[in-house]
Amino acid sequence: MSTDGRTAEPPSAARAIESAGFVRLVARADGDALAASGLVARALADRATPFQVTIGRTVAERTDRAAASDPETDRSGDVTLVVGTADADRPQIGATDRPATLDACEIVRDLGATPDPVLALAGLTAAGTDPGAGESEWLLEAARDRDLVERRPGLVVPTRDPIDGIAHSTRVRAPWSGDPSATRKALAAVAPAAVDDPDALDADGHRAIGSAVALDVVGADDATATAAETIQRALRPYATPDGPFATIGGYADVLAATARTEPGTGAALAMGHDAADAARSAWCDYGRRAHAALADASTGRYDGLFVVGVADGPVEAIARVVAGYRSLEPVVLAVGNGEAALAAHDESLGATVEAVARELAGETDRTVEYDAARRRGFLRYDAAVDESTIVETVRALQ
Known part of the structure; x- marks a missing residue:
């Protein structure tokens, strides 16, 4: 269940893409990976290199898509690049705590193109990085020099x-x-x-x-x-007067929402197509459902863990909201109908989420899929599994 693909340095990934006849981008379902795949896809379009972007909600989904071959396009010179993690022998970026967007920007520059600084800043914000912080300072300066952003x-x-x-x-x-x-x-x-x-x-x-x-x-x-x-x-916020959305942070939220609920729309948006209205609508519905679910949620507090039970709603958004505004513990677990999410302020959850998925699969003798990135995690399991089993497994392994 662990991820054992080849983590690729951006220069090596760029070299592989540069000579590719066809590129498959298999991306994690979050705003950071969606922005990263969009940045690379735009550079490929500029080079007239055919490509395909797909979004995988879990490590297992990305593994299947990365490992699959298409008889019509599986030829010498094809390259598959995973944006996130997968159990496949394919190059991967964004597989560590470094945002995938930063790796993608390096690939784009190595290909001789200029990454869209507004999209890149939105991806970094979705990854939890403040615009202009650390390695992203040059992106903020590039956006300012072109009057693409203004603080207000x-x-x-x-x-x-x-x-x-x-x-x-x-x-x-x-x-x-x-x-x-x-x-x-x-x-x-x-x-x-x-x-x-x-x-x-x-x-x-x-x-x-x-x-x-x-x-x-x-x-x-x-x-x-x-x-x-x-x-x-x-x-x-950093406002974007001529951007598809009002602010960088708002753009990041739309990327995250579409990645998880309407990945086709999200991919089109990140690639620069006319998808802003559809993406905004998806984001609005995502937020409405999250807040409505919270209004009727049950809660439980344990040592180090705050549990939120919901009947329906986007569990990752719910976990993040509760972690930021309602949790008295460092880690939040949101449990829904066959899905669960973990969120934390400062703790890295990747190893915990993978361990929980493995333990649940063994305890229930059912398939459990998962995903993890920095301070969040996602689990998909048989809806027949009792909520208490999820809670006790997380408590034992966190």
């Missing part, structure tokens, strides 16, 4: 209408989250323009909205100490 007050949402964006964002959890009418009522007094004419909203209006949202977030009855830290990361 407010929140990191994808929509020009802040009400719609804030209501459905999984970067925020407030008493009115998931309800546009309640969000509008909460913000109407502090920023009337947000309700009357969002296009007329100025810096003062954005600042007022950011302050009001932050106060509602930290003032919620069930907010935890981490809520103040989490909401700070959602404030003062």
Whole structure:
């Protein structure tokens, strides 16, 4: 069950792609890997190299897709590049804690192309890296030099209408989250323009909205100490005046949502096709479902683990929201109908998730698929497996 593919340095991956007759990109289902595959795909399109992008929700799915051969395209010179991890003897990028987007940017530059800095910054944000931090400083500078981004007050949402964006964002959890009418009522007094004419909203209006949202977030009855830290990361966004979405952080959230719910739309978006409206709609539904599920969720607290039980909803988004705003423990487990997700602030969960998947498969004698990246994990299992079995297995191995 462990991943034993060949981790590829970007230069070697670029050399393989440079002479390829056809390139298959098999990507992990998250915003970072989706952005990385889009960056490489755009460079391939510029070179007129045929390619295919597919998204695999679990390590097993990516393994099958990476190892599969297509009689019509399986010829000498074909290259398969895994963006994430897979149990296949194929080059892999983004298989470590380093964001796949950074590897992809190096590949693109080695191919003689220039990566789209807005897409790259969105991918890095989806990976949990602040725009411009560390190795990504040059990307932020490139975006600034081309007037593609500007720092402003407010929140990191994808929509020009802040009400719609804030209501459905999984970067925020407030008493009115998931309800546009309640969000509008909460913000109407502090920023009337947000309700009357969002296009007329100025810096003062954005600042007022950011302050009001932050106060509602930290003032919620069930907010935890981490809520103040989490909401700070959602404030003062990098706006993208000419981008497909209003902010870099909002773009990142759309990539993450589409990667997990509508991968075809997400791949088209990352490749630069006209898919922004469809992607925005998918993101809106993703956030609405996450907040609705949280409203009816059951919770349980254990030593080091906070458990959220939901009947339906995107478990990864739910786990991340709870970890940021509601959990009293360092690790969150969201359990749904045949799916579960783990999220943590500072702990690396990759080894834990793989161990849980292996143990569950042995205990239940059923197939268990998994995925993990940095501080998150995902499990897919037979819905007949009792929730308590999932909880006890995670508790024993975390």
